[in-house]
Amino acid sequence: MFRENPLALKILLADPSNEWLDSTAAYLKQNMYEVEVVNSGKKAQLSLYNRQFFAVILNLAIKNHTGLEVLKFVRAKHAGQRVVVMLDSLEMLKKDDLDVQKLVKMGATEVMVRPFTMEQLKDVLEGQQTIDDLVKNIPKPTGSTAEMEVSESDANFTKVKIEEFYTGKAILFNVYIQLGSNKYVKILYAGDTFSLERLNRYKNEKGVQFLYFHNADRQKYIQYCNFLASKIIASEKVSGPAKVKMMKATAEKLIEEVYSVGLKPQAVEESKQLAQNMYQLLENQTDLYQVLREFQEFDPNAYTHSYSVTLFATAIIKQFEWQSKVMIETTALACLLHDIGKVKMPRELVDKRPSQMSQAELEIYKKHPEFGDKILSNNLMIGQNIRQIILQHHEYFNGTGFPNGLKGNKVLSISNIISLCDDFVHFMITDQTAPPETLKRILVNTELVKRYNSVILENFIKIFVDPEKITKNSSLPSNSRMVPHKRAAS
Incomplete structure (x- = not known):
């Protein structure tokens, strides 16, 4: 019954x-x-x-x-x-x-x-589960909801900057501040009514920089941020930088989730939603060129890197006349997952730059696109086109890339765009320079320029220019080919 x-x-x-x-x-x-x-x-x-x-x-x-x-x-x-x-x-x-x-x-x-x-x-x-499902099933607080000190392993927690903590009226999960190693204070309970005034007090009066919650609740945070972003992207009341910042916070936790527990179904769905949100941002944010010019994110961690590559690569795609919703979402999804193969590398190599590696370490590093392709081959909801892009994301137009040293029209255009943005973001972080200045570094270096299709470079320049003053290029990058596609996840 x-x-x-x-x-x-x-x-x-x-x-x-x-x-x-x-x-x-x-x-x-x-x-x-x-x-x-x-x-x-x-x-x-x-x-x-x-x-x-x-x-x-x-x-x-x-x-x-x-x-x-x-x-x-x-x-x-x-x-x-x-x-x-x-x-x-x-x-x-x-x-x-x-x-x-x-x-x-x-x-x-x-x-x-x-x-x-x-x-x-x-x-x-x-x-x-939708946000409504999550909210409906929030456990109601029982007994006192006063602040409570707890002792628990740091390994069980993830953190966000206090100004990047997004929530609805009801808190979806318990929230903590850290006192010291393995010591926390629970300041918000699942089901509590959110108070911005209370959060600002922690930030301004007590100097709290980060909020913590359990790794098991990271998926809820990602889902809520994605949901909120989808609602505010078209709003003229929210600034472009604020929208970009929210999507960055979402992407960082999403990639952290994938690196920590694997590419589970929830992560695939949220990756697709984030890709859709990226498309809507490009469509609706008329001053995006200005936002991109002023974008400053010098955090070298892998999670932030993936988002930065996504932001610039999709902006380049947008400059082509043949761009489409499917193409932009496909690019965004590939960018978010482009370094997933690094989870198969020794942990000490993940944050190293190739210039810091020994020859033996470099050989392992150069296999990460193949590792990524193998990981994704086991996921039925990630199609062959995404895998192809990721496999080639370190191939260069002049044949000096890896893992297969492809050259010219054998390199997929989206992959070449990602390789350009991947290098670009690393230069931006290393030199601590604004995006236009970082691009100049690439353009004045003849050896770097040879790595990328010239039309792609031309369109990269355009993302920093008022679109009212330029016309879109209707041609494909010279000697290029695109990935067959039907939808972002196909």
Whole structure:
């Protein structure tokens, strides 16, 4: 019997195996989900007709009606319904001439291939939750919410600058300030009403620079920041620098999450949302050229670097007549993940520059594009085009790049743009110079200039110029080719 619980997210499990249904339902119920189980497609459609679900977990192998028939029914009758499609193997798709991207077009929001763990399934469901879902399920504070000192390992926490802490009226998770090594004070409780005055008091009177929260809550922070950014990008009341700053905070935590726990489904979804937000910023911010001229971010950490590369690379794409929403979002997603292969490198190499490495270390470093391609090959929601761009993001137009020493039109244009922006951001940090000055350093160095397609360099110059005073270039970079694409994640 299906019992209504107004506070629980409701899940429909549709699978031909009663044993799997029982074990999965028990696990999800332990994790505060309300669950209904069905072992046929017909029963699944009847359940969908009678009630609403947060998500449907559908095995494509289900019978009477088939999984594909149920998926088509959902798309026709319940547009917007979240559907996690399960496959016993990828071979299941061949008989129907399908692939993962076709399933997505048919209405699947996620595709999982067995075997997978219950924890992985839980991660997928959490990745589907909206801000409204998160807010609805915030635990209500019980007892006193006075400040409380706690002793806990520093390794369990992540931090943000106090001026970059974004939240709604209700706090989504517990927030702390650090007293010292492994010592914290809980200053805000999940469910508390947010007070800007209180936060400013910590900053101005007590000199607090950072706020801390648990690593387990980092995904909630990313999701909220992405949501907030999507709402303010078109607002004329919020300045361009403030929008760029918010998206930077989001990107930093997103890349930190990927480096820390891997590219989980939630991170993929938030990466796509951040890419969409980047496109909207480029479309709506008429003074972006001025924002880019004044952009100053000299933090050398890998998380900030990925965002800076994303910001400048997408701005370059915007200068071409052939630019599109899909192209910009594809570029943004590739930029955000371009250094993901570094998670396979020894930790001490991640923040080293090549000039500081030994020959043996340099050989490992030059493999990180291939490491990234291999990592992404295991993610069904990241397509071949993104992988190609990332594999080539250190290739140069003159053939001096790595890992394969490609040259000329064998180097993808987006990859060449990313390699340019990657070098540019490193120079900007090393020299502590404003973006226009950093670009001049590249332009006066004939050996550096040879690395990049000349048309790409021309369009890089244009991102710092008032668009009213320039015309877009309608040609592709000379001797270049673009990545085949249909959508940002395809």
